Amino acid sequence: MTGGSTTTVGHSFPRMEGRAKVTGQADYIYNMRLPSMLHAKVHRSPISHGRIRSINTAAAAAMPGVHQVITGEDVKAVLPEPYYGPAFHDQPILALEKVRHFGEPVAVVLAPDPHVAETAAQRIVVDYEELPAVFDEVEALTSEAIVHEELKPAGTFADLKHLSGKRDTNIALDFHLNHGDADKAFAEAAHVFEHTFRTQQTMHTPFEPMVALADVRNDRAEIFSSTQSPSFVRFELSRLLGWPESNVRVKTSHLGGGFGAKVYVKVEALAMALSLIAHRPVRVAQTMEEQFYTITKHPNTFRIRSAVDGDGRITGRKCEVWWNGGAYADIGPRVTQKSGFTAAGPYDIDNIDIDSFALYTNRPPAGALRGFGIPQLVWAYESHTDIIASELGLDPVDFRKRNILRNGRPQAVGTIVEDGEFEAVLDGVAQRLGWNRPFDKGSGTKRRGRGVAIGFKASISPTTSSAIVSVNADGSVIVYCSTVDMGQGSDTAMAQIAAEVLDVPLDLIRVVNPDTDVTPYDMSTLGSRSTFHMGHAVQLAATDARDKLRAMADEVGLPEGSNAPLPELFIKKFGMRAGTVVGAANYKPDYAPPNYETGQSPNATPFWMIGAAGAEVEVDTETGQFRILRLVNVCDIGKPINPEVVETQISGAAVMQLGFTLTETMIIENGQLTNPSLADYKIPGLFDMPDVMENGFIEAEQHNGPFGAKGAGESGTFGVSPAIANAIADAVGVRITEMPITAEAIFRALREKAGRPLEDV
Amino acid sequence: MHFFELAEPASLQEAIGLLGDSGGRPVAGGTAVMLMMKTGVFQPERLVSLRKIESQYSQIRLDSEGNLRLGAMTPLRRIERSADVAAVAPVVTAAMRRLSNVRVRNVATLGGHLAHGDPHLDLPPVLIALNASLVVASPSGERTMPVEDLFRGYLETALAPDELIAEVIVPANPDQRAAYLKHTTRSAEDWPALGIAVALTLNGGTVETARVAIGAATDTPRRLTSVETMLIGNPHNDAVLQTTGDATAGEAEVHSDARGSAAYKRELIRVFTARAIRQAVEGDRA
Numbered sequence A: 001m002t003g004g005s006t007t008t009v010g011h012s013f014p015r016m017e018g019r020a021k022v023t024g025q026a027d028y029i030y031n032m033r034l035p036s037m038l039h040a041k042v043h044r045s046p047i048s049h050g051r052i053r054s055i056n057t058a059a060a061a062a063m064p065g066v067h068q069v070i071t072g073e074d075v076k077a078v079l080p081e082p083y084y085g086p087a088f089h090d091q092p093i094l095a096l097e098k099v100r101h102f103g104e105p106v107a108v109v110l111a112p113d114p115h116v117a118e119t120a121a122q123r124i125v126v127d128y129e130e131l132p133a134v135f136d137e138v139e140a141l142t143s144e145a146i147v148h149e150e151l152k153p154a155g156t157f158a159d160l161k162h163l164s165g166k167r168d169t170n171i172a173l174d175f176h177l178n179h180g181d182a183d184k185a186f187a188e189a190a191h192v193f194e195h196t197f198r199t200q201q202t203m204h205t206p207f208e209p210m211v212a213l214a215d216v217r218n219d220r221a222e223i224f225s226s227t228q229s230p231s232f233v234r235f236e237l238s239r240l241l242g243w244p245e246s247n248v249r250v251k252t253s254h255l256g257g258g259f260g261a262k263v264y265v266k267v268e269a270l271a272m273a274l275s276l277i278a279h280r281p282v283r284v285a286q287t288m289e290e291q292f293y294t295i296t297k298h299p300n301t302f303r304i305r306s307a308v309d310g311d312g313r314i315t316g317r318k319c320e321v322w323w324n325g326g327a328y329a330d331i332g333p334r335v336t337q338k339s340g341f342t343a344a345g346p347y348d349i350d351n352i353d354i355d356s357f358a359l360y361t362n363r364p365p366a367g368a369l370r371g372f373g374i375p376q377l378v379w380a381y382e383s384h385t386d387i388i389a390s391e392l393g394l395d396p397v398d399f400r401k402r403n404i405l406r407n408g409r410p411q412a413v414g415t416i417v418e419d420g421e422f423e424a425v426l427d428g429v430a431q432r433l434g435w436n437r438p439f440d441k442g443s444g445t446k447r448r449g450r451g452v453a454i455g456f457k458a459s460i461s462p463t464t465s466s467a468i469v470s471v472n473a474d475g476s477v478i479v480y481c482s483t484v485d486m487g488q489g490s491d492t493a494m495a496q497i498a499a500e501v502l503d504v505p506l507d508l509i510r511v512v513n514p515d516t517d518v519t520p521y522d523m524s525t526l527g528s529r530s531t532f533h534m535g536h537a538v539q540l541a542a543t544d545a546r547d548k549l550r551a552m553a554d555e556v557g558l559p560e561g562s563n564a565p566l567p568e569l570f571i572k573k574f575g576m577r578a579g580t581v582v583g584a585a586n587y588k589p590d591y592a593p594p595n596y597e598t599g600q601s602p603n604a605t606p607f608w609m610i611g612a613a614g615a616e617v618e619v620d621t622e623t624g625q626f627r628i629l630r631l632v633n634v635c636d637i638g639k640p641i642n643p644e645v646v647e648t649q650i651s652g653a654a655v656m657q658l659g660f661t662l663t664e665t666m667i668i669e670n671g672q673l674t675n676p677s678l679a680d681y682k683i684p685g686l687f688d689m690p691d692v693m694e695n696g697f698i699e700a701e702q703h704n705g706p707f708g709a710k711g712a713g714e715s716g717t718f719g720v721s722p723a724i725a726n727a728i729a730d731a732v733g734v735r736i737t738e739m740p741i742t743a744e745a746i747f748r749a750l751r752e753k754a755g756r757p758l759e760d761v
Numbered sequence B: 001m002h003f004f005e006l007a008e009p010a011s012l013q014e015a016i017g018l019l020g021d022s023g024g025r026p027v028a029g030g031t032a033v034m035l036m037m038k039t040g041v042f043q044p045e046r047l048v049s050l051r052k053i054e055s056q057y058s059q060i061r062l063d064s065e066g067n068l069r070l071g072a073m074t075p076l077r078r079i080e081r082s083a084d085v086a087a088v089a090p091v092v093t094a095a096m097r098r099l100s101n102v103r104v105r106n107v108a109t110l111g112g113h114l115a116h117g118d119p120h121l122d123l124p125p126v127l128i129a130l131n132a133s134l135v136v137a138s139p140s141g142e143r144t145m146p147v148e149d150l151f152r153g154y155l156e157t158a159l160a161p162d163e164l165i166a167e168v169i170v171p172a173n174p175d176q177r178a179a180y181l182k183h184t185t186r187s188a189e190d191w192p193a194l195g196i197a198v199a200l201t202l203n204g205g206t207v208e209t210a211r212v213a214i215g216a217a218t219d220t221p222r223r224l225t226s227v228e229t230m231l232i233g234n235p236h237n238d239a240v241l242q243t244t245g246d247a248t249a250g251e252a253e254v255h256s257d258a259r260g261s262a263a264y265k266r267e268l269i270r271v272f273t274a275r276a277i278r279q280a281v282e283g284d285r286a
């Protein structure tokens, strides 16, 4: 696909940092060292819930080579309120009084040699009074075990204020949506369906683990972090320190993956506190294993009920979703609300009730992970959709099209859908699968099936992005923005937008790595918001610079429409190659917050992201083992800024979700995580890939997006899991309701169906 | 990580001298040792690296009787690519493709693979089915033992602390057919949930000799002798295969773990025993 009238936007330029990465020259924070730096190693809680009676650091401190041992009380001595978090100020930098999940940081050893620090950290002895713990999100609703005695909303979000000071509950947020009259719809329905689905806890597995270096001295904090949120880290650290934001500098580099793990504050507050105490630069670098204790993907339970009329129209839907947020809220309340309001699926349903609950449990915290809760919802509503179609004897694609949401109709939240090509996306998958052609369903012990699924997501809103575009006297251009390129190709996209507006070749553009002393504010690199929000800001800033260049051309007497090269223009103005022209802009889309009682909003999102998947599988009926013969992913991403990068975003998202569908699961037994390493937590390898994979997007345009574009980083995750479950059901007639989908689960279901359940002895 | 001393002796004899009472533990490729050290289950005081011992221990050759002799320090990748191995024991070559990944195979050695005593490894059942044996060296000289006798329990072997595996011998058997099936339940590259190896000779439509061995689902890799007994002297038709599958159910003690429940693994053994025998019979001579 090419860009039509544009010369840079819409064309597949190679990624700007690609060469440096594949030749091993790209710099990552993980490889960074500061002079006279100390390494920090964390002593973590072995229990899930307990009161700290005492911490004995003597043996660790006495070890040769140890600089200092630091506990939560030491942190409190220098930072009186050492709690952080984007939604709740509930997470202590190091545990204070209580531990709330296994793996929680309790104390730290600082040493010039990381191996000394690690060995010493194991010599710290902590005495706990163990408390009852709760791990399941549904049990957390009523459990005796209370994770936080008192809720502490951060005050950043208006809809959390009512929770302030609430006591003795594990409900961090309840979100309710009422659209139409669901009770009436159920009373009048021809058919009623009810199912419950569950998903498991998983981890982001960025290959560059979380890392931050801090150098705090003379009222100045310099933080080097592998973060997706430099501006938020600056905000939160300046709040903790009580310093102006100009005294805190947060710098990042290319990230070795983020996927939502590195949003908001992760290890930065700890690194800052340690450097503040030790008066030395400190490096906090996690191992792959430690990441399992830091941030994860929400497990959830979703009970979904549908009322359907005699014509196969869904007339009502009731959704109850329980999100397992772990011990600290992180951004879980946002997941509960933002994802909550799409829980009824991309269907035009007049009567909808949604209840969505964020729950505290004694698991490691859960937060944002590529899709922000959406894949967990699609898993349920698209499995449910296929069960209904099958019980009503309707073709799954026809049934979806009969009910699909269309432009001009209100989504459950009350916002009228614009530029949401749901049907075209679904058709795109069906067409690539050859849905209307006969399908070989296999024979004997090898049975084949196929399935589709479609999901959608609203953009996080309202959020702001700022950008600066400066034009040098030789006509080259520098883009300053705090969008973090973590592998999604955002630097290339921003450069393409600036190049297009200023009409300069792409290789004259440089994009500065985020550095809060230099690059202006951005809410964060998350939720597929950067192309739309920062893309807008860069477009506006570049336009501002272009306008200033035009004014300069007028000033030096160039005729209107003159295409004198930029270097000449600067020479004419400054008498030599000198001067800089700077354009700047802020961008924030319109937004209306949802009503607390009804969840309704006339403008809940600036754009909708849509993704569908189609899968063909072959199941071995003797073992339950299955192969994915084909996986097709089609999305509505508006108009692509860079078609090839978009395609790899879609395939990357789909493969990541494939891992969560098939192989990845954090196994928790007796309050312990039994597989915190890549040896036993299995991400998919090359042999786990589908035999054939197709990734594409449909012709579309987001009218309010920069050059018609919108976000594309997550849509490829939406449909994968239920498409596979639906294909398995088509192949062998059994329904898997809990992720991950394992061969054993299928085998057991097959035996159940045959009336010979597998007996465990 | 724990601090330790690393010795790098230049000969097998010297290495043996540093083991046992001298407190050393051997390390070959280090792939298993490092995993155990990282998780803290193994904290050695002294590691004796075998990397610098005589090069004959990392070579592959055929002896005068055509038997395959594999030095204990031979990296798995070299075994995978050896023409001699492909000629004498193509089932070993075939098993390599899905044994972990090429990065591990480049450094992991055959001796470490066997001495580790982990039941979740691919080659033990293969070598047991092929009736391979080990040359074991100690301060008092050398002894030979069948691979089958090496495994005593989970991560437990019959080797004394001051013994090293020096060589593995796979007997030549031109009439033998063999197959190995690996079943994983997590990712495709995972350690097996079940490995099953079959080596047999045929006389017309009848099975003349048979060795069947399983790994991964049981505490130690082991033979399924009841299956062998049912096969030998019988035709290799579907009816017989069915009974062999059924015979497995009672024979081996199977445990539940993250790769599957015991009940499920028992079903897998039943299915894969029959499939492995069929593949050995139908496949090319192996």
Ligand SMILES: Cc1cc2nc3c(=O)[nH]c(=O)nc-3n(C[C@H](O)[C@H](O)[C@H](O)COP(=O)(O)OP(=O)(O)OC[C@H]3O[C@@H](n4cnc5c(N)ncnc54)[C@H](O)[C@@H]3O)c2cc1C
Pocket (backbone or CB within 6 Å): A679, B025, B026, B027, B028, B029, B030, B031, B032, B033, B034, B035, B050, B072, B073, B098, B099, B100, B101, B104, B107, B108, B109, B110, B111, B112, B113, B114, B115, B116, B120, B121, B122, B123, B159, B163, B164, B165, B166, B189, B190, B191, B192
């Ligand atoms: C990520 C990963 C995935 C893997 N997946 C698989 C898989 O799918 N299938 C599979 O079969 N295996 C798999 N493995 C295991 C791998 O095959 C073994 O780790 C390897 O074979 C061990 O060989 P090594 O030379 O590295 O042994 P080392 O780690 O050096 O040693 C292992 C043990 O043997 C002892 N030892 C070493 N050499 C000798 C000797 N000559 N004599 C006596 N004792 C000795 C050591 O003291 C130690 O106890 C995997 C390993 C890793 C790390």
